[in-house]
Amino acid sequence: xxxxxxxxxxxxxxxxxxxxxxxxxxxxxxxxxxxxxxxxxxxxxxxxxxxxxxxxxxxxxxxxxxxxxxxxxxxxxxxxxxxxxxxxxxxxxxxxxxxxxxxxxxxxxxxxxxxxxxxxxxxxxxxxxxxxxxxxxxxxxxxxxxxxxxxxxxxxxxxxxxxxxxxxxxxxxxxxxxxxxxxxxxxxxxxxxxxxxxxxxxxxxxxxxxxxxxxxxxxxxxxxxxxxxxxxxxxxxxxxxxxxxxxxxxxxxxxxxx
Amino acid sequence: xxxxxxxxxxxxxxxxxxxxxxxxxxxxxxxxxxxxxxxxxxxxxxxxxxxxxxxxxxxxxxxxxxxxxxxxxxxxxxxxxxxxxxxxxxxxxxxxxxxxxxxxxxxxxxxxxxxxxxxxxxxxxxxxxxxxxxxxxxxxxxxxxxxxxxxxxxxxxxxxxxxxxxxxxxxxxxxxxxxxxxxxxxxxxxxxxxxxxxxxxxxxxxxxxxxxxxxxxxxxxxxxxxxxxxxxxxxxxxxxxxxxxxxxxxxxxxxxxxxxxxxxxxxxxxxxxxxxxxxxxxxxxxxxxxxxxxxxxxxxxxxxxxxxxxxxxxxxxxxxxx
Amino acid sequence: xxxxxxxxxxxxxxxxxxxxxxxxxxxxxxxxxxxxxxxxxxxxxxxxxxxxxxxxxxxxxxxxxxxxxxxxxxxxxxxxxxxxxxxxxxxxxxxxxxxxxxxxxxxxxxxxxxxxxxxxxxxxxxxxxxxxxxxxxxxxxxxxxxxxxxxxxxxxxxxxxxxxxxxxxxxxxxxxxxxxxxxxxxxxxxxxxxxxxxxxxxxxxxxxxxxxxxxxxxxxxxxxxxxxxxxxxxxxxxxxxxxxxxxxxxxxxxxx
Numbered sequence: 001x002x003x004x005x006x007x008x009x010x011x012x013x014x015x016x017x018x019x020x021x022x023x024x025x026x027x028x029x030x031x032x033x034x035x036x037x038x039x040x041x042x043x044x045x046x047x048x049x050x051x052x053x054x055x056x057x058x059x060x061x062x063x064x065x066x067x068x069x070x071x072x073x074x075x076x077x078x079x080x081x082x083x084x085x086x087x088x089x090x091x092x093x094x095x096x097x098x099x100x101x102x103x104x105x106x107x108x109x110x111x112x113x114x115x116x117x118x119x120x121x122x123x124x125x126x127x128x129x130x131x132x133x134x135x136x137x138x139x140x141x142x143x144x145x146x147x148x149x150x151x152x153x154x155x156x157x158x159x160x161x162x163x164x165x166x167x168x169x170x171x172x173x174x175x176x177x178x179x180x181x182x183x184x185x186x187x188x189x190x191x192x193x194x195x196x197x198x199x200x201x202x203x204x205x206x207x208x209x210x211x212x213x214x215x216x217x218x219x220x221x222x223x224x225x226x227x228x229x230x231x232x233x234x235x236x237x238x239x240x241x242x243x244x245x246x247x248x249x250x251x252x253x254x255x256x257x258x
Numbered sequence: 259x260x261x262x263x264x265x266x267x268x269x270x271x272x273x274x275x276x277x278x279x280x281x282x283x284x285x286x287x288x289x290x291x292x293x294x295x296x297x298x299x300x301x302x303x304x305x306x307x308x309x310x311x312x313x314x315x316x317x318x319x320x321x322x323x324x325x326x327x328x329x330x331x332x333x334x335x336x337x338x339x340x341x342x343x344x345x346x347x348x349x350x351x352x353x354x355x356x357x358x359x360x361x362x363x364x365x366x367x368x369x370x371x372x373x374x375x376x377x378x379x380x381x382x383x384x385x386x387x388x389x390x391x392x393x394x395x396x397x398x399x400x401x402x403x404x405x406x407x408x409x410x411x412x413x414x415x416x417x418x419x420x421x422x423x424x425x426x427x428x429x430x431x432x433x434x435x436x437x438x439x440x441x442x443x444x445x446x447x448x449x450x451x452x453x454x455x456x457x458x459x460x461x462x463x464x465x466x467x468x469x470x471x472x473x474x475x476x477x478x479x480x481x482x483x484x485x486x487x488x489x490x491x492x493x494x495x496x497x498x499x500x501x502x503x504x505x506x507x508x509x510x511x512x513x514x515x516x517x518x519x520x521x522x523x524x525x526x527x528x529x530x531x532x533x534x535x536x537x538x539x540x541x542x543x544x545x546x547x548x549x550x551x552x553x554x555x556x557x558x559x560x561x562x563x564x565x566x567x568x569x570x571x572x573x574x575x576x577x578x579x580x
Numbered sequence: 581x582x583x584x585x586x587x588x589x590x591x592x593x594x595x596x597x598x599x600x601x602x603x604x605x606x607x608x609x610x611x612x613x614x615x616x617x618x619x620x621x622x623x624x625x626x627x628x629x630x631x632x633x634x635x636x637x638x639x640x641x642x643x644x645x646x647x648x649x650x651x652x653x654x655x656x657x658x659x660x661x662x663x664x665x666x667x668x669x670x671x672x673x674x675x676x677x678x679x680x681x682x683x684x685x686x687x688x689x690x691x692x693x694x695x696x697x698x699x700x701x702x703x704x705x706x707x708x709x710x711x712x713x714x715x716x717x718x719x720x721x722x723x724x725x726x727x728x729x730x731x732x733x734x735x736x737x738x739x740x741x742x743x744x745x746x747x748x749x750x751x752x753x754x755x756x757x758x759x760x761x762x763x764x765x766x767x768x769x770x771x772x773x774x775x776x777x778x779x780x781x782x783x784x785x786x787x788x789x790x791x792x793x794x795x796x797x798x799x800x801x802x803x804x805x806x807x808x809x810x811x812x813x814x815x816x817x818x819x820x821x822x823x824x825x826x827x828x829x830x831x832x833x834x835x836x
Contacts, residue, residue, distance in 0.1 A: 042265070044269055045268065045269045048272060048273075049272045153272075153276035156279050156280045156283075159279075160283070186286055186287060187290070189287060190287065190313065191287055191288075194283070194287065198280075
């Protein structure tokens with residue numbers, strides 16, 4: 001029992017160490033010249049553009065649901081007029097970044113874990129290396145960059161869509177003009193809501209990319225390991241998203257943005 | 259790959275839309291915070307700013323015309339507040355305008371309210387310093403409320419003395435002989451009427467504040483943080499209304515009674531014969547008594563309310579000093 | 581076909597691969613314990629060993645995929661273990677590696693698979709030049725018509741050949757074959773062996789062939805090194821080894 005716990009703890013520590021080293025290696029290689037632009041474009045297309053429909057639909061639903069659900073509570077205080085401001089602030093600060101990051105952790109994390117994992121077990125990564133191409137730079141750096149850039153972009157779009165959905169949600173039971181709605185949203189949201197959320201999203205993207213690539217690169221035990229890599233990439237990335245979120249709340253609090 | 263080009267175009271469009279949304283949003287937020295529009299900087303000195311914060315609104319004639327740029331303590335009693343006022347609106351603000359710290363609803367965020375002066379000054383210029391007025395509405399209100407209560411206590415004491423006289427043996431005839439006592443009753447009635455009017459006015463003011471709160475103009479955060487406050491406050495207002503009602507009624511009855519005393523036709527006799535009138539007088543006095551007690555209770559309720567606690571503490575300190 | 585005999589290297593040919601006293605172990609279990617090997621230019625050197633004897637580990641050490649615990653590796657006059665990443669990558673371009681699983685990039689067509697190393701090293705800048713080299717490599721393995729297929733659409737033997745073509749497109753001086761015939765039927769295996777011999781003749785490449793298959797040893801190898809217990813147990817031509825009385829070597833032949 002104790003030995004099992006100790007082993008679990010060791011595995012976890014090894015995992016954290018491995019992830020940290022992988023991240024460190026990414027930063028060492030990320031800004032070196034001879035950048036793989038073509039591959040970065042490819043990956044950004046796959047990880048960004050192709051994730052958009054999923055993120056967009058989720059953001060739309062979240063916007064409507066949040067609006068409709070909050071209405072009764074606010075109505076009890078006679079504060080229905082606060083609905084747009086409240087939804088906008090929650091969306092910008094928390095809902096859009098976290099929901100987008102979780103969707104990306106699921107979609108991008110698993111696909112990267114599986115893709116790189118199968119490349120690892122079928123020796124494609126070795127083949128790349130012996131043909132004189134650094135697979136870390138070609139495969140990992142481009143993928144991580146693509147999530148670092150695309151996740152914040154997706155978050156911005158999720159923000160816009162969720163707020164627009166809130167407008168629809170408000171108008172389902174009451175009529176509010178777009179001008180008034182927009183005014184209320186802009187009144188409520190300030191820079192110190194937007195900027196920390198975007199910085200947070202960059203870290204979400206980094207975590208998703210690093211975990212997906214790390215899991216893929218360290219796949220073992222043949223095809224069974226591929227599924228394992230995809231699965232644990234999703235779990236670890238989602239967990240990291242929440243941990244980063246928690247840290248972000250503390251840091252923005254300390255910096256006085258709350 | 260043939261589709262590589264199409265992919266690049268799609269990705270490009272995607273990135274472009276994202277960037278436009280981001281930059282557009284930031285620009286709109288920026289105009290809201292007066293980062294990009296032409297503004298004038300004006301300032302005002304206050305003894306305290308009541309929790310005003312950088313970025314709070316500046317309001318003129320009920321319109322948001324700018325934001326608070328900075329708050330700096332100049333000395334132990336002077337706080338300098340600098341404000342950015344949009345140039346378009348600034349044309350209409352004159353140098354004799356008065357700046358006041360107000361709040362958006364009872365529990366809303368603070369703001370600087372500019373009020374037009376007598377119109378003697380010219381339009382404000384960059385760097386102008388405005389006069390300031392300080393003092394919180396609620397403070398003034400509470401002071402009045404407290405004074406009303408004191409008055410009420412005085413009245414009831416008087417009236418109680420009076421009824422004692424009435425109940426005493428041979429009281430009523432004595433009452434009519436003693437013109438001083440008649441004068442007393444009259445004075446008490448006048449006092450009661452004034453107090454009731456006072457209380458009514460006060461209730462109306464509190465009511466207005468609460469209505470503002472209900473309209474959702476206040477800070478939602480404060481409301482959500484202390485929802486009980488809202489409800490307690492509403493209860494308080496109702497109680498005050500209830501107290502003021504009987505008070506008014508009682509003073510009206512007393513008034514009628516004293517008028518009757520002075521009317522020609524030997525009212526004194528009528529009064530002695532008519533026990534119903536005596537009963538009436540007693541009822542009036544009892545009414546006034548309970549009203550004053552209720553009002554007293556309301557004040558204590560206010561004291562318990564966090565919002566007004568500070569005020570009462572200050573009052574206690576003043577008392578101790580004396 | 582008259583290419584079934586491996587081409588004999590010139591007697592004076594210089595050594596292109598020199599492995600000395602190579603030691604490597606995993607998790608405390610030693611795999612190679614002082615392995616020595618010399619391969620001369622134009623020679624097909626075969627390393628014969630049982631499964632798990634460390635053959636794959638050996639050639640992965642040669643290209644720097646694995647780092648040995650001790651020993652020295654010199655390839656084409658360069659000390660592999662002392663090279664920095666950039667120099668190692670330059671050396672790797674001159675060494676071809678055929679993986680046991682072919683290791684074709686699943687996400688690319690056959691043509692893209694072959695173009696990938698060319699683009700990476702800017703060896704053929706003009707599309708026409710690149711096209712010519714791809715076509716030549718595919719012609720060498722007899723699969724010119726499959727340029728636009730994806731690896732998943734190919735049979736095991738075809739994949740092996742495309743893998744070989746991808747290795748050859750860089751015109752390497754040395755080719756390392758990891759179990760080139762494993763998992764193939766005897767006829768296909770024979771075809772692969774013939775390809776290996778044809779390439780040796782055509783391009784004068786040196787090769788290291790890792791296998792446990794004595795047919796391959798007989799048909800393709802100039803010399804054979806027997807890897808037993810992490811050491812180069814014996815070395816010689818097929819016939820020389822067959823004549824040895826060492827029971828450990830004879831075990832390979834009796835299993836035929």
